[in-house]
Amino acid sequence: MPLRRCAGCGLRAPQAELLRFAARDGVLVGGRREPGRGVYTCRNLACFEGAAGRGMFARVLRQQVRVGPELLRLYTDAASDAGEAAVAQRKDFGVTNG
Numbered sequence: 001m002p003l004r005r006c007a008g009c010g011l012r013a014p015q016a017e018l019l020r021f022a023a024r025d026g027v028l029v030g031g032r033r034e035p036g037r038g039v040y041t042c043r044n045l046a047c048f049e050g051a052a053g054r055g056m057f058a059r060v061l062r063q064q065v066r067v068g069p070e071l072l073r074l075y076t077d078a079a080s081d082a083g084e085a086a087v088a089q090r091k092d093f094g095v096t097n098g
């Protein structure tokens, strides 16, 4: 499992535990499949805000990027990470029940 460094707090963690971002047309977007250089943070809003506030996304990506407020959603969604599997199961359950 490759380790990646959080751009906010500097902690190293397995890639799968971090959120990945990349630049698309000068705008920071979240997503593991985004091409190009990636930048990572913990699933922790404080890490995102810290990275954004210190310009770490632009620094790691080596280009200017706009960091939009819509990215905050990734963290509020991820905050309930422990319940994510349960939610997915409930959704599946709902589908199978018609």
Ligand SMILES: [Zn+2]
Residues within 6 Å of the ligand: 006, 007, 008, 009, 010, 011, 041, 042, 044, 047
């Ligand atoms: Zn962090």
